[in-house]
Amino acid sequence: MIQKKICMLGAFGVGKTSLVARFVHSRFSDRYLSTMGVKVDRKLIDLGEKKVNMMLWDVYGEEENRKVATNYMRGAAGAMLVADGTRPATLDVVDVLLARLRDTVGDIPWVLMVNKHDLVDQWALPASRMQQLEMETRPMYLSSAKTGEHVETAFRQLAAMMVE
Amino acid sequence: MAFPVDMPPHLVQHLANMHLNGLNPAWVLLAEDGKTIVRIGGDWGAYCDVLPAVGDAAESLNPVLWNMFPMSEDFRLSQIETADNRFFDIDVRHDASGACWVLFTDVSKVTRRFQEMQQAANTLHLEYHRKHQLLDRHVGELVMSDLLDGGGLYEKGKRRMICTMFMDIRNFTVFNEAHDAQEVLETVNQYLDVMLDSVIEYDGHVDKITGDGAMVVFGLKHRAHCVQQAFDSALLLMQRVAEVQQQRKQHGRAVLGVGVGIASGEAVTGIVGTHVRRTFTAFGRHVNLAARLESRAPAGAVLLDAASYHDLDDRRHCQFSLRHIQAKGIGEVEAWETFPLQA
Structure with a gap:
């Protein structure tokens, strides 16, 4: 069995903790709870020939006055970058965090999740921006921690990329 | 220890x-x-x-x-x-x-105290964002910023040069008659999605959505080149509508076209309504003219009034033809018509 550390990175309130809760415990809560430092969870993924024990580091969200410290990224083998489709500015935060991650641990596998896809009425990414993202960013998933849309797929994709 | x-x-x-x-x-x-x-x-x-x-x-x-x-x-x-x-x-x-x-x-005690403050700050921020987004959708980003900054869009109105665009889905009534209301709604949203995105990309303010079309004002943010912005957004709109048409054709769904009318001139912009319901809008002769031009524009056509046509810095290699149009309530007007995708 292979063990890998994965960092969940993104702006605050994009749903990182909810995505982990959905993926690991198959549950969702509408209640927003700020993550303070880091919370570590695990999930075993069976990729057929290989099994990957994913150690998920749910790191606090980036804020203007509280940047994500690179210490949390140390030793990461992969990263799940998360943005909120109802707040387009959170995609800019993803770019900033990706650059910091690369400076810290080099070019490791990562997947982008644009979360809260269930909030159709509040969705704020125009079709043109989504097309652009799909062309520039691979792999990218529109996800929902609430409905479970693409949650399992995205984590499995990351696991597969890490053991390639 | x-x-x-x-x-x-x-x-x-x-x-x-x-x-x-x-x-x-x-x-x-x-x-x-x-x-x-x-x-x-x-x-x-x-x-x-x-x-x-x-x-x-x-x-x-x-x-x-x-x-x-x-x-x-x-x-x-x-x-x-x-x-x-x-x-x-x-x-x-x-x-x-x-x-x-x-x-x-x-560090549990101190962190929990900090967590409470952090939680309150983040919740406030997310709530502010939600309200901001709601206001933005109802009055538009430009007007909202102007209002929040104490700008000039108050009840008395502000006289300014603007460019107004009307856009509308062609043959909508026939489509509406022949299809289920749910499908009609989804179709209109599919078209409006690309139509409104196109004008917002060029700093257009969506003044109102008129069911299967919209009125858009250019020049609230940057007065210079507002006609060019309107025209360029119309070209983008036609291109994106063509992509929607292509997708719908592939899925065997009804294909609809869009017509656009553009006119420019002096207008008074301001807030109308009562204390229970208010909205921002623009009044002026050219606003009516833009609406008349749009009603005469065939699917795929952009119709400009003479002032806008002559004010364009760059016609983007489009072929124009001169038409004389009887505009209801206005009389005969000169209009310049182009089909951007037929260049």
């Missing part, structure tokens, strides 16, 4: 302070390999179910330390949350001889 005699004084002081503040400090010293525990002290009951022992690997102290050792530099991981909502810090410190000390401190 006892400290080893070879522990560096600054670590002793740090741990003593932690102890006095009730933070249950605990520590280990690692062997020269930087991985194995050789000495243990402090209150480990707060951090581990199974107490660490000499000879254990340092990473066995907590899962977050997996794959971290040996560590050559000083290092801190703050506010590690446990399953039962406690928080602790891990500090890795090297003394003058290079020996590596790993310290654990329980």
Whole structure:
């Protein structure tokens, strides 16, 4: 069995903790709870020939006055970058965090999740921006921690990329 | 609490302070390999179910330390949350001889207090964003910013040069008659999605949505080149509508076209309505003219009034033809027609 550390990175309130809760415990809560430092969870993924024990580091969200410290990224083998489709500015935060991650641990596998896809009425990414993202960013998933849309797929994709 | 005699004084002081503040400090010293525990002290009951022992690997102290050792530099991981909502810090410190000390401190109390403040601030921010988004959708970003900045869009109105665009889905009534209301709604939204995105990209203010079309005002943000912005957005709109048409054709769904009318001139912009319902809008002769031109524009056509046509900096290689149109309530007007995708 292979063990890998994965960092969940993104702006605050994009749903990182909810995505982990959905993926690991198959549950969702509408209640927003700020993550303070880091919370570590695990999930075993069976990729057929290989099994990957994913150690998920749910790191606090980036804020203007509280940047994500690179210490949390140390030793990461992969990263799940998360943005909120109802707040387009959170995609800019993803770019900033990706650059910091690369400076810290080099070019490791990562997947982008644009979360809260269930909030159709509040969705704020125009079709043109989504097309652009799909062309520039691979792999990218529109996800929902609430409905479970693409949650399992995205984590499995990351696991597969890490053991390639 | 006892400290080893070879522990560096600054670590002793740090741990003593932690102890006095009730933070249950605990520590280990690692062997020269930087991985194995050789000495243990402090209150480990707060951090581990199974107490660490000499000879254990340092990473066995907590899962977050997996794959971290040996560590050559000083290092801190703050506010590690446990399953039962406690928080602790891990500090890795090297003394003058290079020996590596790993310290654990329980920061639950202070972190929970901080969490409450953080929670309140973040919730406020998210709520502000939600309200901002709601306001933006109802009055538009430009008007909202102007209102919040105490700008000139108040009841008395503001006289300014603007460019107004009307856009509308062609043959909508026929489509509406022949299809289920749910499909009609989805179709209109599919078209409006690309139509409105196109004008917003060029700083157009969506004044109102008229069911299967919209009125858009250019020049509220930047007065210069507002006609060019309107025209360029119309070209983008036609291109994106063509993409929608292509998709719908592939799926065997009804294909609809869009007509656009553009006119420019002086207008008064301001807030109309009563204290219970107010809205921003623009009044002026050219606003009516833009609406008339749009009603006469065939699918795929952009119709400009003479003022807008002559004001264009760049016609983007479009072929124009001159038409004379009887505009209801206005009389005969000169209009310039182009089919951007037929160039």
